[in-house]
Amino acid sequence: MTGTLALVGGAAWTEGCSFDAELLRVSGGDRVVVIPTAAAYEQPRAVVETATAWFGQLGASVEAVWALRRSDALAPGVADPVRDARFVYISGGSPMHLRSVLKDTPLWDAIVDCWHRGGVVAASGEAAAVLCTHMVDNRGGAFTVGLDLLDGITVIPRFGQWSGDKLHRTVRLAPHHVTVVGIDERTALIWEDGSWRTEGAGTVGVFVDGHRVELDAVPSGGGGAGVTSTPLGASRDPSLLRTR
Numbered sequence: 412m413t414g415t416l417a418l419v420g421g422a423a424w425t426e427g428c429s430f431d432a433e434l435l436r437v438s439g440g441d442r443v444v445v446i447p448t449a450a451a452y453e454q455p456r457a458v459v460e461t462a463t464a465w466f467g468q469l470g471a472s473v474e475a476v477w478a479l480r481r482s483d484a485l486a487p488g489v490a491d492p493v494r495d496a497r498f499v500y501i502s503g504g505s506p507m508h509l510r511s512v513l514k515d516t517p518l519w520d521a522i523v524d525c526w527h528r529g530g531v532v533a534a535s536g537e538a539a540a541v542l543c544t545h546m547v548d549n550r551g552g553a554f555t556v557g558l559d560l561l562d563g564i565t566v567i568p569r570f571g572q573w574s575g576d577k578l579h580r581t582v583r584l585a586p587h588h589v590t591v592v593g594i595d596e597r598t599a600l601i602w603e604d605g606s607w608r609t610e611g612a613g614t615v616g617v618f619v620d621g622h623r624v625e626l627d628a629v630p631s632g633g634g635g636a637g638v639t640s641t642p643l644g645a646s647r648d649p650s651l652l653r654t655r
């Protein structure tokens with residue numbers, strides 16, 4: 412059993428992120444644990460303040476986990492706020508820093524456990540890419556190693572800002588068993604009840620074997636520390652996928 416996973420394209424906690432209210436409702440709680448690790452060098456306190464104001468409008472409080480360095484993520488007790496959390500949200504920022512801080516730590520184990528016991532885990536922007544086994548390097552569009560929660564898909568965050576050259580490179584270099592999913596800002600690809608759906612203000616693009624396909628081609632599982640991958644959908648229709 413797993414809970415709900417939301418992969419957000421970026422611009423978290425801004426107008427258009429209509430899915431946050433539903434994620435909060437599904438969590439069954441009124442507290443959101445925010446992890447600003449990826450923003451360690453980009454005013455993490457401002458990130459938490461934005462989240463606090465946003466979720467405050469939705470009737471929830473925010474508790475931050477200040478794991479800005481690897482030593483923080485390994486410190487005794489740092490994972491305690493996550494152990495009983497129903498909703499964990501990882502902010503965007505530097506994917507390499509986020510990966511290096513969280514990998515093989517009690518804090519990362521607690522985040523995964525939150526999802527496995529039915530909670531909501533959301534990751535925005537570069538953090539959504541880091542959850543994947545094959546992480547897109549947003550500097551050039553090639554691949555590096557992520558945190559291995561999802562091995563059936565890889566995420567291009569802030570999809571609308573990508574150049575055609577970078578997109579072509581990523582799609583071309585993707586391992587044959589991996590579906591490439593581009594997610595616009597203020598848009599979420601959500602895993603819930605055994606399937607994927609999209610919500611928000613932007614669009615989502617799905618690519619398999621170099622072709623643009625429909626949403627049902629996204630594996631209905633993620634593998635790695637998450638759920639087991641299943642065969643890709645049969646659709647190979649290259650038509651544009653636009654979801655709202």
